[in-house]
Amino acid sequence: MSRNLVELIRRHDQAAAPTALDLLKAAAERHGSVTADDVRDAAAASGLPEATVYGVATFYDDLNEPRGDRHVRACSGTACFAATAGRHIAELGAGLGLDVDGVKGDGSVSFGEVVCLGFCHSSPAVIDGRTVVAGADAVQTVLAGAPAPAAEPDWVSLLEQPVLTRSGDWSGLARALRELEPEQLLAEVEAAEVRGRGGAGFPAGVKWRFTRAATGADKFIVANGDEGDPGSYIDKYLMERNPQLVLEGMALAGYAVGAAHGYILVRSEYPLSKPTLDATIAKAHADGWLGSDIQGSGFDFDITVVEGAGSYVVGEETALLACLQGLRGTVSARPPFPAERGVHGMPTVVNNVETLANIPYIALRGAQAYHDLSPDTKTAGSKLVCFNERFSRPTVYEVPFGMSMRRLCDEVAGGMRDGHTVKALQIGGPLGGILPAHLLDTAFDFEPLAAHGCMVGHGSIVAFDEDMDMRALTVHLLEFGAHESCGKCFPCRIGLRRAHEMFSAGTPVDRERFEQLLETLELGSLCAHGSGMPAPLRSLLTHFADELGLAS
Amino acid sequence: MQVTVDGTAVQVSDGATVLEAAKRAGSWVPTLCFDERQAPFGACRACMVAVDGSAKPVPACTTLCREGMVIDTTDPTARRVATAVVELVLSELPSAPAPHTELAAVAAKLGVEGPRWPGATHPVAHDLRHPYLAFEHELCISCGRCVRACDEVQGTFALTAVGRGFEANVAAGIGSGFLESACVSCGACADTCPTDAITERLLLDGGNNGGPPPDAPRLRRRLSTN
Numbered sequence: 001m002s003r004n005l006v007e008l009i010r011r012h013d014q015a016a017a018p019t020a021l022d023l024l025k026a027a028a029e030r031h032g033s034v035t036a037d038d039v040r041d042a043a044a045a046s047g048l049p050e051a052t053v054y055g056v057a058t059f060y061d062d063l064n065e066p067r068g069d070r071h072v073r074a075c076s077g078t079a080c081f082a083a084t085a086g087r088h089i090a091e092l093g094a095g096l097g098l099d100v101d102g103v104k105g106d107g108s109v110s111f112g113e114v115v116c117l118g119f120c121h122s123s124p125a126v127i128d129g130r131t132v133v134a135g136a137d138a139v140q141t142v143l144a145g146a147p148a149p150a151a152e153p154d155w156v157s158l159l160e161q162p163v164l165t166r167s168g169d170w171s172g173l174a175r176a177l178r179e180l181e182p183e184q185l186l187a188e189v190e191a192a193e194v195r196g197r198g199g200a201g202f203p204a205g206v207k208w209r210f211t212r213a214a215t216g217a218d219k220f221i222v223a224n225g226d227e228g229d230p231g232s233y234i235d236k237y238l239m240e241r242n243p244q245l246v247l248e249g250m251a252l253a254g255y256a257v258g259a260a261h262g263y264i265l266v267r268s269e270y271p272l273s274k275p276t277l278d279a280t281i282a283k284a285h286a287d288g289w290l291g292s293d294i295q296g297s298g299f300d301f302d303i304t305v306v307e308g309a310g311s312y313v314v315g316e317e318t319a320l321l322a323c324l325q326g327l328r329g330t331v332s333a334r335p336p337f338p339a340e341r342g343v344h345g346m347p348t349v350v351n352n353v354e355t356l357a358n359i360p361y362i363a364l365r366g367a368q369a370y371h372d373l374s375p376d377t378k379t380a381g382s383k384l385v386c387f388n389e390r391f392s393r394p395t396v397y398e399v400p401f402g403m404s405m406r407r408l409c410d411e412v413a414g415g416m417r418d419g420h421t422v423k424a425l426q427i428g429g430p431l432g433g434i435l436p437a438h439l440l441d442t443a444f445d446f447e448p449l450a451a452h453g454c455m456v457g458h459g460s461i462v463a464f465d466e467d468m469d470m471r472a473l474t475v476h477l478l479e480f481g482a483h484e485s486c487g488k489c490f491p492c493r494i495g496l497r498r499a500h501e502m503f504s505a506g507t508p509v510d511r512e513r514f515e516q517l518l519e520t521l522e523l524g525s526l527c528a529h530g531s532g533m534p535a536p537l538r539s540l541l542t543h544f545a546d547e548l549g550l551a552s
Numbered sequence: 553m554q555v556t557v558d559g560t561a562v563q564v565s566d567g568a569t570v571l572e573a574a575k576r577a578g579s580w581v582p583t584l585c586f587d588e589r590q591a592p593f594g595a596c597r598a599c600m601v602a603v604d605g606s607a608k609p610v611p612a613c614t615t616l617c618r619e620g621m622v623i624d625t626t627d628p629t630a631r632r633v634a635t636a637v638v639e640l641v642l643s644e645l646p647s648a649p650a651p652h653t654e655l656a657a658v659a660a661k662l663g664v665e666g667p668r669w670p671g672a673t674h675p676v677a678h679d680l681r682h683p684y685l686a687f688e689h690e691l692c693i694s695c696g697r698c699v700r701a702c703d704e705v706q707g708t709f710a711l712t713a714v715g716r717g718f719e720a721n722v723a724a725g726i727g728s729g730f731l732e733s734a735c736v737s738c739g740a741c742a743d744t745c746p747t748d749a750i751t752e753r754l755l756l757d758g759g760n761n762g763g764p765p766p767d768a769p770r771l772r773r774r775l776s777t778n
Contacts, residue, residue: 002703003591036726051733054726055712311716328713333594333614487694487713487720490584490596491633494640497718498669513668520636523609523629524597 001322001332003345005052009325010344012047019326020046020053024063025268025309032067032107046326059328059486061115061310062268066103068110072096072142075125077116077230078426079388081476082464083123088139089113092126095143115312115480117269118233120386120462121394122150130271153395155237155384158412159373163361163382164238164354165398168245170289172360173252177297180363186212186256189359191367193380198224198315198352199429199457200528201446204359207349210339212257214347221253221262222343222350224320228267228312229429230480232460234384235353237396239266239273242357243280247303249356251290252363253349254301262303263343264353265324268310277305312430312484316527317350319486330486331527352458354384376402377445383459385444387413390420390463399444401456406440408461420465424543428457430480431532434539453539470547474540475503481533492530495521499537508551511541553619558626564617571599571612579625581612582634582658584641585695587744590704593696596641598634598658602627609633635662643667644674644718645747646690654746655693672718682730684737684753687722691749694720698741698750710735722749 009019018026023042028034034057043053057063065071074080074089093099098111119125122134126142133141134150141147157165176185190205211219223246227235238246250262266273281303284290292300306324313319314329321342323329342348358381362370371380379401385408387394392414399408409415409422416422425435427444433454435442442448446456464473478500485492499517502509518534525531540548554563555570557577564573569592574581584596592613600609602624609630612623624630638659642648643666649655677689694713699722702711710733714723725733742752 002700004703004707004709036728039726049709049712049734051710051712051723051725054723055714058714058723058727059716330713333592333611335614335616482717485717487716487718488595488696490598490637490641490693493694493718493720494644495669498640498643498671501671502669516636517669520633520640524600524633524637526594526597 001318001327005048005327006325006345008047009327013344017046019306020048020056021060021309021323021326022306024053024057025307028063028067034063048326052327055328056326059311059330060308063309065112066101066110068103068107070109071112071129072109073112073114073127075115075117075119075123075127076113076480077120078430078462078476078480079116079120079231080123080125081473082462082468083389085469085472086476088124088126092139092142095139114269114310115228115484116230116232118227118236119150119152120231120233120388120460121153123389125150127269127271132271152237155241155396155398157398159382159398159400161373162398163370163373164245164357164384165242166245166361168242168248168360170244170248172363173248173255173289174295176252176255176363177295177299182212182256182258185252185363188362188367189256192362192370193367194355194358194362194370195379195446196352197354197358197383197458199229199431199455201456204351204355207339207351208253208257210337211259211347211349214340216346218261218344218346219257219259220343220346220348221250221257221259222320222324222338222348223250223262223264223353223356224315224317224350225264225266225273225353226308226315226320226323227270227458228315228484229458229460231388231426231462232386232429232458234386234396234459236270236273237384237386238353238357239270240276243277244284245357245360246353247277247280247284247290249359250303251294251301252359253351253356255299257347257349259349260300260302262301263306263324264303265306265308265314265320267308274305274307281305311486312480313486313527313529316529319527320350321348330488331529333526354458374400374402376400377443379445383444383456385459385461388460388462390416390465392417401445403444404441405435405444405461408444409440409463413461416463416465423464423466423468426462426464426536427460428455429460430477431455431528431535432457433535434543436539436543453535453542455535470540470544471503471549474537474548475500477533477536478503481529485529489524489526489530491520491524492526492533495524496530496533508549511545511550515541553617555617555619555621555623557623568617569613570601570603570610570615570617570621570623573617573621573623574601574612574625580661581625582638582662583613584638584655584658584693584746585697586613587697587701589744590697590700593700596695597637600630600633601625602630631662635664638662638664639666640669641693643670644672644693646673646676649691649747653748674721679729680753682735682737682753684739685730685735685742686751686753687724687730688749688751689721691747692721693747693749694722695746697744697746698722701740701744706736706738706740708734708736708738711741
């Protein structure tokens, strides 16, 4: 990230101006596309150079899709693919009389794809304007012109003492402000060994310790709500059903590291998340849980909600910081780490929203109680997992670590629907390995899954049934990978395109050349997108090689 | 602190990168997005090296030295990844880079063959409207050196990365070209470009009359042959 641009943004931000990206999004909402005049206006208003703002305008999906008065998008996420093999996209396009990214001549209707709406429990999903329609008849409902918002099933806790599905009530913050010094809270979080829930599993306490120790005029807490993993709707549930718990976790992080301001970045694909969080923040202000001198403690903390604009890689922490400041959502090499140079170049904690939602429990009950939540394993705490529509009872569940994948699938999610059988699971997002049915006795935990090239990741469990064409799945995964590459590092930018070309050409694929490409991606890429995409592809090579159309 | 590069012990200061240590030791490390006048960028991934015997190579330009670090710039895995990356870069260009360019030199020194992964190339798009600067977009490998030269060296911010993924490229102004941008014709972008995507035009090349792009090796060839 350019230090000069970040400094320009920092100086300008004192006037609390919207970012360049906010301004471009507003322009696209107003008249369907971003024009050169919009770029000039956004540059003038944000204090950034015109070329820089133009670069932002060309990066995000939401700013580059042609939009008519009525903008209809079909979900191209992996859960919807598992449900229809992509048929819902073709049917919707045919019904509207438009190709993907097409607009009616009179500008009345436009059609596009969107990467995961978080309605994976009710696939396929379609978003019509800001209304999400989901379920087997979603396409027909949208084509009939009377879209009704899809229902979302309640979440379920398997724990007697829920951590994440317990409604936030500020009791953890209350106790911390009353009884714990910031250093004591930080020590408690370190002792709890909270591993990041966004995918990487990095210890939250380490990030906090570095940020607390770093010097800076300001420090910031950033909650990563950019849950771009197709097949995941965990953070969506947290932000929309339990927003107070997430905000409480952010405030506790601020108290522990000495930050007075937090940001939470949410996806534009979740149109309800930002308004829900904004309303909760307003209420917290009214109740004295955010703002100045919280509950008379002398601790100040405030939170701003920022909405993204369509980019998977923005979920990577340095890309997230770039997006948050209105820049192109590309990855930056570390060091410097956000703990040293984050928002406005200041020390910043970046944690996933689920990670932060663990903190109030730890503040209230301590590290040992947190460890006790998963008695069968060394891994501390509980985890939210979510299942796709192929299961009988798909929703978000709070589970202990250590249960077998088979118990999760059969007992928790009720097995597969309509007599289908599991062919394979993709666990933890698009960068997670694929577990074939014969390995379902593997425990849901960091190390056991890693032994099979899989990961806990963010906790999504997407089942593919006996009908899934594994070569089609490979093309689906690579289309996502290539489309979402931020374009910064060469292996990912070119390599994922080449991998997609190899499999989408319809001709036999040379396994050796493909594996050489995977090695280049895995070892060469700058971030987890390029280095992680090989994991599911290697799983497919290991377990389903005879279905991939490889050259003999 | 002291580190060892390919068996040679060298002293480096705190905060030095592995690439700096390698240079100090006289070891060659392939680079494409690196320019010593600019902050390390870590995009091209050609500078992969092995440290402390780890099986997983690291980029030399953005990895900091630690006391006693043992660096191997010729580690086979690291070199294999670097070579593959350069092979990928060549595969996105519609024609081979001119022999005098940095990209061609790195590819030759690595002995890049192939391509093992042929595929789509960048569409040919020339902007020759500016009197002093020519931009042949199909030769752009998105190394970001021109954008950073304009930002970090010149402070003009006339250039930006555009697009995403394989479609990434560089644009001046609001995609309008150098002529309608904040460009002050300093030439820092052309100076740092490793592929001749951006070059300085000379009056002899046709000046600002919008003629066809001159033969690729321009300014530097003239200088070297004079």
